[in-house]
Amino acid sequence: xxxxxxxxxxxxxxxxxxxxxxxxxxxxxxxxxxxxxxxxxxxxxxxxxxxxxxxxxxxxxxxxxxxxxxxxxxxxxxxxxxxxxxxxxxxxxxxxxxxxxxxxxxxxxxxxxxxxxxxxxxxxxxxxxxxxxxxxxxxxxxxxxxxxxxxxxxxxxxxxxxxxxxxxxxxxxxxxxxxxxxxxxxxxxxxxxxxxxxxxxxxxxxxxxxxxxxxxxxxxxxxxxxxxxxxxxxxxxxxxxxxxxxxxxxxxxxxxxxxxxxxxxxxxxxxxxxxxxxxxxxxxxxxxxxxxxxxxxxxx
Numbered sequence: 001x002x003x004x005x006x007x008x009x010x011x012x013x014x015x016x017x018x019x020x021x022x023x024x025x026x027x028x029x030x031x032x033x034x035x036x037x038x039x040x041x042x043x044x045x046x047x048x049x050x051x052x053x054x055x056x057x058x059x060x061x062x063x064x065x066x067x068x069x070x071x072x073x074x075x076x077x078x079x080x081x082x083x084x085x086x087x088x089x090x091x092x093x094x095x096x097x098x099x100x101x102x103x104x105x106x107x108x109x110x111x112x113x114x115x116x117x118x119x120x121x122x123x124x125x126x127x128x129x130x131x132x133x134x135x136x137x138x139x140x141x142x143x144x145x146x147x148x149x150x151x152x153x154x155x156x157x158x159x160x161x162x163x164x165x166x167x168x169x170x171x172x173x174x175x176x177x178x179x180x181x182x183x184x185x186x187x188x189x190x191x192x193x194x195x196x197x198x199x200x201x202x203x204x205x206x207x208x209x210x211x212x213x214x215x216x217x218x219x220x221x222x223x224x225x226x227x228x229x230x231x232x233x234x235x236x237x238x239x240x241x242x243x244x245x246x247x248x249x250x251x252x253x254x255x256x257x258x259x260x261x262x263x264x265x266x267x268x269x270x271x272x273x274x275x276x277x278x279x280x281x282x283x284x285x286x287x288x289x290x291x292x293x294x295x296x297x298x299x300x
Contacts, residue, residue, distance in 0.1 A: 002029075003041040009241055011051040012228050013213070021050070021228070026268040028232050045238060053084025053235035053266060054210040055226050059121065062090040062105050067281075070111060075277045077208055078114065082261040084235040084271070085225040085287075086116040087211070089144055093123060095131045102138055112284035114266055117221055119144060121175055124151045129164040136168045141289035142219045144175045144205075153188045162196040171219045172200040220289035234268040237261035 002024040010017050010031070022030035022040075056078065065073065078086065090105040092098050102118065109116055120135060121144035135143060147153070174189050176182055186203065193200040201218055205211065216222040223229065228236060239261050264272035271278050 001041065003043055005050065006042045006044050008045055009047070009049045010228060011049055016049070023234055023268070026234050028228065028230055028234060031228070031230055047241040048262070049239045049241050050228065051237045051239060051261070052226055052228050053237055053264065054082045055085040055087060055216060055221055056081075056083045056208050056210060057087040057089060057119075057205050058208055059089045059091075061086075061088040061108050062101065065108070067111060070108070071279050071281075074113060075279055079264065079271050079277050079279070080260065081208070082210075082237040082264050082272070083208075084114055084237075084264065084266040085221070086112065086114055086284075087119055087142070087219075087221070088116050089119045089121050091122075092120045092126070094126055095128070095134055098131070098134050098138065102140075106286065109284075109286070111281040113271070113278075113280045113282075114284040115225065115287050116284055117141060117219075117287050117289065119219075121146060124148070124153070124156060127156050127161065129157065129160045132161055132164040132170065135170060136164075139288050140170065141221070142171045142173060144173045146175045146177065147182070147185050147189070148177055149182055149185065151185070153185065153192055156192075158192055158196045158198065162198050165198060169199045172198060174201070174204050176204050220291060221287075224287055224289075234265060236265050238263040 002022070005021040005023065007018060007020055010019050010021065019031055019033050021028055022032075058078075060073075086109075088105060088109060090101045092101050098120065101120070105118060118140065119142040120140055122131065123146045127143075127145060132143075172193060174186070176185070189200070190202045199218060201215055205215065211219075211221075211226070213222060213226060216226040223232065225233070225235065239259060261272065262274060263270070267283070269278075269280065269283065
């Protein structure tokens with residue numbers, strides 16, 4: 001049933017705007033300062049802030065879990081924190097393991113209540129043009145490259161990898177062991193991938209932390225997920241406005257470690273209301289990136 005979220009504080013592109021959202025058939029049909037011309041049911045949310053549902057990366061879903069363990073993990077670590085989309089990543093130690101690893105991961109995610117994208121994580125030494133072509137064939141939008149302190153980034157055939165990416169680019173993300181900061185490797189990573197015009201994220205991504213809009217654009221998850229926009233799906237979080245740590249020039253600063261949403265909605269369905277969490281097995285579906293990097297931002 002169509003409805004209007006009336007006069008809400010909406011967080012879009014880092015700015016807090018006072019506007020109304022018209023929702024029809026699980027899509028945001030219209031966003032404007034006023035929506036008086038619509039006669040549909042209106043939902044007043046008072047002084048709450050509407051923000052996009054979180055997209056987070058998680059490396060643990062390749063581990064076998066019983067249904068009860070899976071349900072508990074998703075509710076506690078994802079839904080409770082406002083996550084409405086998952087980027088699940090599986091380890092692939094060689095090209096021949098790619099297909100079995102993807103099949104196993106997809107099997108584990110059949111009961112997912114939220115939508116998900118799939119990425120792979122590979123050791124640096126397995127990064128070859130052949131692997132890139134295989135990932136492209138299996139619709140993988142992002143490759144996490146595990147880099148150790150002793151690895152020589154210049155040993156990778158970046159030129160041939162860049163050639164393999166020309167018709168269907170993938171995003172590359174570095175992954176440091178034990179989340180250590182390796183300044184030398186980070187500098188070499190930025191220099192080499194920029195030199196060969198390979199789409200990349202310059203820094204590791206924190207597990208179970210909301211991904212920025214720039215990262216989502218680089219991977220290609222945006223515009224499907226990660227923003228409140230006309231034509232977008234109804235994925236959003238509601239925060240108490242007074243609970244945000246500060247307001248600077250009407251721009252809210254959200255500390256995701258300390259601020260949790262009061263309400264979470266995924267594809268129009270309620271996932272969280274205060275302390276009540278809802279789990280709908282299989283309601284989530286795998287999402288495919290059709291045009292990687294089309295809206296890509298350029299990192300410095």
